[in-house]
Structure formats: C-alpha cells, structure tokens
Amino acid sequence: MPEQTDDWKTGLDQRAVDEVEHVIRAFRPLPDEGIDIRVARSEDDVDYLHADGQILVRDEYLGQVLEILELPTEQETRDAGRIRRVIAGVALLTLEGSQPAVSDALDAIDQRLGRGIATPDHVLTVASGNPPVCPATEPQEVYYEIEPHPSVSQGDGGAGVLIYMDDTGLLKDAAANHPWLAGVKGDLDPLPPVDSSGAQPIPPYTGHGTFVAGVARCMAPAADIIVTNVFSTAGSELESKWIQRLEAALTRGVDIFHLTIAAHSRHDFPLLAFREWLNHLHEHGGAVCVVAAGNNGSRRPSWPAAFSDVIAVGALGGDWRGRANFSNFGSWVDVYAPGRDLINAYATGTYTCHVYPYANKVREFYGMAKWSGTSFSTPIVTGLIASRMSRTGETARQAAAAVLAEARAQSIPGVGPVLLPAGYPLQPR
Numbered sequence: 001m002p003e004q005t006d007d008w009k010t011g012l013d014q015r016a017v018d019e020v021e022h023v024i025r026a027f028r029p030l031p032d033e034g035i036d037i038r039v040a041r042s043e044d045d046v047d048y049l050h051a052d053g054q055i056l057v058r059d060e061y062l063g064q065v066l067e068i069l070e071l072p073t074e075q076e077t078r079d080a081g082r083i084r085r086v087i088a089g090v091a092l093l094t095l096e097g098s099q100p101a102v103s104d105a106l107d108a109i110d111q112r113l114g115r116g117i118a119t120p121d122h123v124l125t126v127a128s129g130n131p132p133v134c135p136a137t138e139p140q141e142v143y144y145e146i147e148p149h150p151s152v153s154q155g156d157g158g159a160g161v162l163i164y165m166d167d168t169g170l171l172k173d174a175a176a177n178h179p180w181l182a183g184v185k186g187d188l189d190p191l192p193p194v195d196s197s198g199a200q201p202i203p204p205y206t207g208h209g210t211f212v213a214g215v216a217r218c219m220a221p222a223a224d225i226i227v228t229n230v231f232s233t234a235g236s237e238l239e240s241k242w243i244q245r246l247e248a249a250l251t252r253g254v255d256i257f258h259l260t261i262a263a264h265s266r267h268d269f270p271l272l273a274f275r276e277w278l279n280h281l282h283e284h285g286g287a288v289c290v291v292a293a294g295n296n297g298s299r300r301p302s303w304p305a306a307f308s309d310v311i312a313v314g315a316l317g318g319d320w321r322g323r324a325n326f327s328n329f330g331s332w333v334d335v336y337a338p339g340r341d342l343i344n345a346y347a348t349g350t351y352t353c354h355v356y357p358y359a360n361k362v363r364e365f366y367g368m369a370k371w372s373g374t375s376f377s378t379p380i381v382t383g384l385i386a387s388r389m390s391r392t393g394e395t396a397r398q399a400a401a402a403v404l405a406e407a408r409a410q411s412i413p414g415v416g417p418v419l420l421p422a423g424y425p426l427q428p429r
Contacts, residue, residue: 008039008046014356016046022204022354023049023123026234035238037123038102040266048264050120051238053095055102056272057118062091068112069095069105084240087247089276092121092240106266119272122303124242124263126167126208126235126375136295136315136326136373138353139207142343144366148218149343150380150421152180157387157422158220161396164254165216166246166261167209169229171347174210177367178345180217181210186227191347200349202365205235207347211371212260212379214344219383219421222390226252231261243273250284255389255396257287258382259310260375262294262302274304282309286395290382292374299330306332311400315339315377316418320426323415327374335407335417339377343370381419 009017020039028034036052057065062083063074077083082094095105102120109118169189175182189209194200209227216225230245231237242261249257265271281287293314294302305312311334315327318340323329327339346369353361381403388399407417410426420426 008041011044012046014359018355018359020046020049023125023234023236026236040103040120048120048266049123050102050266051123051240052102053099054121054238054240055093055095055105055118056086056121056240057091057093058116058272059089059091061113061117062093064113065093065109065118068108069099071099086240086273087243087276087280090273093118115267116269116272119269120266121238121240122263122265122271123236123238124231124261124303126205126231126260136324136339137371138204138355138358139211139346139351139363139365139369139371141363141365142368142370146343146368148180148214148345148368149341150215150218150338150424152218153221153387153422156222157390158223158383159390160224161220161255161386161389162224162253163216163220163226163256163258163382163386164249164252165209165213165225165227165258166230166242167212167227168205168207168232168235169209170213170227171207171210171345174345178214180221181214181345184213184217184225184227186213186225187229187232189229189232191349200347202347202349202351204354205232207345207369208235208260208375211344211346211369212258212375215342215376216258216379216383216386218344219380220386220390223383223386239271239273243277246277247280250280254284255287256382256385257281257289258379259289259304260292260378262292262305262374264296264300265303268301270307271303275307278307278309286397288385288396288400290378290385290400292378293328293333295326295373296328297326298328300328301330301332302328308332311335311381311404313337313374313378313381314416315372315374316415320420320424321412324372326372327377329416333416335381335404335419336412336415337377337380337419338421339374340372341370342372342376343368344376346371380421384419384422387422
C-alpha cells in the first residue's frame with residue numbers, strides 16, 4: 001500500500017481530509033516543532049497514519065535490520081541516539097533524511113525477513129472510524145440539565161474495582177456538575193482560554209475522556225477510575241509513546257484496562273509493542289483489557305481490539321436491536337453494547353464542528369452532550385464487568401467470562417453477543 005505525501009488527498013471525501021489534516025496539524029503545530037505524520041493510502045481510502053522516519057523493530061532482528069538498511073552497527077546507532085527502547089522486545093529505530101522512506105525501508109525488511117519483524121510507528125486515535133481518525137460523530141447538543149442515558153445505576157456497583165482508562169483526560173471540576181463522576185481521578189483535559197467575545201471554546205476531542213468515564217460510572221457508580229490524557233493530541237498518540245505509559249500502569253494494581261483507541265495497520269499486522277504489553281498483562285493476576293472495536297463500519301481488523309486476548313466491543317444502533325452502521329464487526333468483535341446517541345458529561349462552552357457536512361457549524365453546550373461511537377459502547381461493558389466483580393468477589397477475568405457468557409446467551413441474529421445496561425432487559429422482536 002503506497003505511502004502518499006503531497007497527493008494523499010486525491011480521491012478522498014472531504015470528511016476524511018478534514019479529520020486527517022486535523023491530526024497532522026496537531027502533531028506538527030509549527031514547521032520546526034513536533035512530528036511529521038504521514039498518510040498511507042489504499043487504492044481509494046486512507047489505510048493508516050504513522051510517524052515519518054520511525055519504525056518499530058523486534059529486538060532479536062535489530063542487527064539484521066540495520067544491515068538491510070545499510071546503517072552503522074547497533075552500538076554506533078545507539079550511541080547516535082537513533083535506537084530507543086519502547087518495551088522489552090521492541091525498539092524504535094529513527095531513520096535520518098538520507099535513509100529510505102518508511103514504506104521503502106519496511107518493504108526491504110519484509111522481503112528479506114518476512115512481515116512482522118518491523119512495522120511503522122502507527123498513530124492510534126480514540127475509537128477511530130471512517131475516516132480512520134475520529135469517533136463516529138461529533139458531539140451533539142442536548143437540553144439543559146438533561147440526565148445521562150443510560151441512566152446512573154443504583155447501589156455501589158464497582159466498589160473496590162480499579163479501572164484504568166487511556167483517553168483525553170478529565171475536565172477540570174467534572175464532578176461539580178456531574179455527581180456520578182465524584183472521585184474519578186486522572187490527568188487534566190484542559191480547555192483553552194475564553195476568546196475575545198467571552199465564549200469558552202471546546203476543541204475537537206476535548207471532553208472525550210470525561211464522557212467515557214461518565215458512561216462507565218453510570219454502570220458502576222462506586223468504581224475507582226483513573227483517566228489519563230495520553231491521547232490529548234487530537235485524540236491521538238504514536239504507538240511508541242503510548243506503550244511506555246501503559247507499561248508503567250501495570251504497577252498500579254489495575255483490574256480493568258479500558259482502551260477506547262483504535263487504528264488500522266500496515267498489512268493488517270498486529271501492533272508490535274502492544275503485543276509485548278499484553279504478554280506482560282497476563283503476568284498481573286486476573287486483570288483484563290477491554291477495547292473499542294472502532295467506527296469504520298468494516299469487517300477489517302482494527303487494533304488493538306483484534307487481539308484475541310482482549311475484549312473487543314462493538315456498538316448497537318439506537319433501537320439496541322441491530323448493529324450501529326458505524327460499528328466495526330466480524331469474528332474478532334466479542335460483544336456489542338449500546339453506542340448510538342448516548343448522553344453523558346461534557347464541557348460547557350462553544351464547539352465548532354470541523355468535519356463535513358457540519359464543518360464550521362457552531363454548537364453550544366451546557367455540561368452534557370449526545371455522542372455516538374464504539375468509544376461509548378465500550379465503557380458499558382467495562383462498567384458491567386466492574387459491577388459484577390463487586391457483587392460476586394470474582395476477579396476481572398472471572399467476571400468478564402461470566403458477563404460474556406451472558407452476552408452470548410442473548411445474541412441477536414445477524415449481530416452477535418449483546419450486553420445491555422442493568423435494568424434494560426433485551427426485548428424480543
């Protein structure tokens with residue numbers, strides 16, 4: 001799949017161009033600051049995004065890769081600062097200006113060593129979609145002081161359970177106007193200063209982590225939740241940088257790792273660094289990882305959800321009886337939950353849409369929003385697992401197995417296993 005530079009926009013619809021340009025600008029806000037993001041194209045669409053001049057390499061093949069690319073010895077390359085450890089088993093190799101482009105370098109490595117030895121440093125985005133870098137919709141306005149939907153569960157479901165979410169962070173004072181978020185902790189998801197008219201701008205993706213945490217807390221009101229802002233750059237981050245923070249979180253005694261991020265990959269090959277992290281996760285008791293399936297409306301695998309040892313969550317449509325048209329699907333998706341038109345905590349201020357056909361439309365928000373995507377079906381599943389853990393004393397793995405068995409018992413033909421919030425029984429057709 002050829003890598004595009006100046007002509008990557010050719011043949012794409014305006015929505016895809018808008019979203020991809022937003023991510024590229026966020027990673028390189030000024031000409032000499034940040035990272036250049038490149039677009040790899042399929043014949044008629046965006047295939048994936050990746051960092052320019054960087055590849056991930058399996059450690060045991062590093063010497064051979066350097067030889068294929070006609071680079072200095074491993075020690076010389078390390079001394080030059082061009083090799084960096086991402087996680088045990090995977091290194092980041094930086095290619096300089098005189099070296100081949102990432103696509104050419106990987107083609108040469110594939111030809112000599114086979115696929116999966118080296119990969120791009122992929123861009124992952126909060127529940128990427130179609131185009132491959134966005135939630136299914138932009139946030140929509142709702143009535144002032146509207147309640148969450150699904151609503152807040154009663155009782156102390158999730159008590160004693162720790163959920164770790166990698167997302168865009170938590171809005172300042174989120175619990176002040178949203179009591180179901182009381183006690184949720186995490187990195188700040190900051191709003192910019194008010195503009196000259198006194199309005200509070202809300203940038204794209206801001207509030208995503210708060211909304212996701214809000215949905216999970218509605219399912220498990222007493223769960224302990226940590227929300228990081230690792231995906232605060234246009235809702236995105238590079239695999240190489242993200243994995244280092246995720247690895248550090250293994251020491252925190254987490255029960256459920258909750259990831260509402262996704263990406264397609266070169267040749268649909270699994271993410272190298274995340275694969276190593278999953279191996280480490282299995283060494284930490286009964287913890288589980290729950291991942292959004294993504295919003296491409298496609299059977300094509302989306303990563304990291306397509307790993308067999310995570311719980312991949314797709315989205316049901318508005319009637320909760322069929323699959324949402326944006327939701328990814330296929331044998332690699334484990335369960336579906338409501339993901340269309342959910343209502344939960346959001347920022348207060350002015351949001352300017354940036355994606356066709358609503359680009360430049362201004363929306364006013366008062367602390368709540370309606371939003372769609374597998375980003376928001378996923379915390380329903382996470383919350384239901386946490387609630388069962390506190391009710392039964394099971395580990396996360398045990399509770400997840402029981403919850404998924406329940407989902408399979410109420411599968412919908414043509415969709416698959418289904419979970420609904422407590423108090424919302426599945427109605428027969």
